[in-house]
Amino acid sequence: MIMTHDAAALKAREIASRVLAPSAGQNDKAGQFSTEAVKSLGDAGLLGLLLPVNVGGAELGPRTFAAVTAALAEADASVAMVYLMHVLGTATISAARPRAAQALTPILQEIAAGRHLSTLAFSEAGSRSHFWAPISRAHRNGDGVRIRAKKSWVTSAGHAHSYVVSALAPEGVGPTDSTLYLLSSGTRGLSVAGPWDGLGLRANASAPLALDDCEVPLQFQLTDDGGGFSAMLNVVLPLFNLGTAAVALGLCRAAVAGTTSHLKSAKFEHLGQSLGESLPTLRAQLATMQIDTDGLAARIDDLIEHLEKPRDTTMLRVLESKAAAGDVAISVTSTAMRVCGGAAFSKHLSIERLFRDAHAGVVMAPTGDVLREFIGKSLLGIPLF
Numbered sequence: 001m002i003m004t005h006d007a008a009a010l011k012a013r014e015i016a017s018r019v020l021a022p023s024a025g026q027n028d029k030a031g032q033f034s035t036e037a038v039k040s041l042g043d044a045g046l047l048g049l050l051l052p053v054n055v056g057g058a059e060l061g062p063r064t065f066a067a068v069t070a071a072l073a074e075a076d077a078s079v080a081m082v083y084l085m086h087v088l089g090t091a092t093i094s095a096a097r098p099r100a101a102q103a104l105t106p107i108l109q110e111i112a113a114g115r116h117l118s119t120l121a122f123s124e125a126g127s128r129s130h131f132w133a134p135i136s137r138a139h140r141n142g143d144g145v146r147i148r149a150k151k152s153w154v155t156s157a158g159h160a161h162s163y164v165v166s167a168l169a170p171e172g173v174g175p176t177d178s179t180l181y182l183l184s185s186g187t188r189g190l191s192v193a194g195p196w197d198g199l200g201l202r203a204n205a206s207a208p209l210a211l212d213d214c215e216v217p218l219q220f221q222l223t224d225d226g227g228g229f230s231a232m233l234n235v236v237l238p239l240f241n242l243g244t245a246a247v248a249l250g251l252c253r254a255a256v257a258g259t260t261s262h263l264k265s266a267k268f269e270h271l272g273q274s275l276g277e278s279l280p281t282l283r284a285q286l287a288t289m290q291i292d293t294d295g296l297a298a299r300i301d302d303l304i305e306h307l308e309k310p311r312d313t314t315m316l317r318v319l320e321s322k323a324a325a326g327d328v329a330i331s332v333t334s335t336a337m338r339v340c341g342g343a344a345f346s347k348h349l350s351i352e353r354l355f356r357d358a359h360a361g362v363v364m365a366p367t368g369d370v371l372r373e374f375i376g377k378s379l380l381g382i383p384l385f
């Protein structure tokens with residue numbers, strides 16, 4: 001039976017409350033990747049959410065992807081980011097050039113069956129947040145290529161079954177002449193090159209990955225030579241920006257819920273009132289959090305509408321949405337920290353995890369600063385690259 005939008009969103013909420021919420025705090029503390037969460041998402045058919053029906057996918061669109069991602073993020077943003085990177089990896093594999101179809105179809109079927117987790121390995125130590133300009137170069141190796149690279153942050157590193165990897169094309173001349181390849185986790189020379197101990201999103205294993213002369217056969221070349229940049233821009237960027245905005249929305253909703261609950265339950269016993277009953281300033285700050293959260297939800301709806309019916313302003317919306325979402329998440333969770341005071345600061349509530357997780361959004365590339373640079377340049381008619 002084909003999954004509907006409502007069924008997918010319901011499954012995501014059910015997994016969020018049954019699997020993610022009970023262990024989010026502990027996994028954050030321990031920096032523990034949740035294989036249980038990935039298994040639940042796979043069993044529910046959510047790993048193949050955007051894949052075509054002919055490989056077993058649900059063939060749903062950006063609207064459902066955003067709803068599922070936001071629901072997961074409300075319970076555990078680390079898992080939501082694992083899911084987001086998986087969906088991006090999957091979309092890139094699915095959009096691969098036709099000559100790779102025979103080799104890739106069994107992988108897409110495994111993904112749709114919930115048995116395969118993928119991710120993106122773009123960022124490199126050398127070009128940092130400028131993921132569109134890899135330093136590594138693929139070298140011809142018979143029909144295929146050989147790649148040596150230092151990938152600096154890879155979500156789900158060591159847990160994914162495959163990695164969508166960028167490298168400069170063998171004969172590429174410019175800094176963005178990249179090609180995308182699919183490497184299985186068992187590829188000789190591929191290894192996790194260090195631990196992940198971030199400020200936030202601590203349970204998503206965003207560790208560095210080393211590619212030590214990894215051999216990639218021709219059938220796992222996803223784009224034409226030099227076609228990586230176009231895939232990054234047209235396949236990855238819109239979904240990534242939508243997904244990170246959805247993660248931000250989930251974090252904001254969790255912050256509003258957590259703050260509301262604290263303002264209702266914490267008491268000034270000497271006054272016989274809850275914090276919320278007693279202090280108008282706290283009510284006003286809670287209201288601002290709610291207004292900003294709903295504003296972000298409206299922005300995400302607008303972006304989805306643009307992605308469903310592309311038009312001249314679509315790329316601008318794609319850029320704006322991630323830039324705005326990152327700032328809103330930081331602002332809303334910062335206000336939550338302030339409103340919940342010492343209880344939040346001393347980690348008695350989950351608010352401080354939301355606050356830390358919210359800071360990843362602006363750091364993840366394209367960063368908030370880079371997005372502003374792109375928007376400003378495009379308004380002024382200055383070339384972006």
Ligand SMILES: Cc1cc2nc3c(=O)[nH]c(=O)nc-3n(C[C@H](O)[C@H](O)[C@H](O)COP(=O)(O)OP(=O)(O)OC[C@H]3O[C@@H](n4cnc5c(N)ncnc54)[C@H](O)[C@@H]3O)c2cc1C
Nearest residue numbers: 120121122123128129153154155206363364365367369373
């Ligand atoms: C939790 C997490 C998960 C991640 N997962 C992945 C993943 O799965 N795959 C992947 O490929 N990468 C991933 N990354 C990497 C991420 O996308 C960025 O590449 C990385 O965080 C950038 O790091 P940096 O601060 O060294 O960048 P830098 O380039 O050193 O940026 C430093 C500062 O300079 C600013 N800056 C840089 N360029 C410009 C510019 N042109 N204009 C204005 N300001 C600029 C930035 O905004 C930033 O404030 C992940 C990162 C994090 C934190």
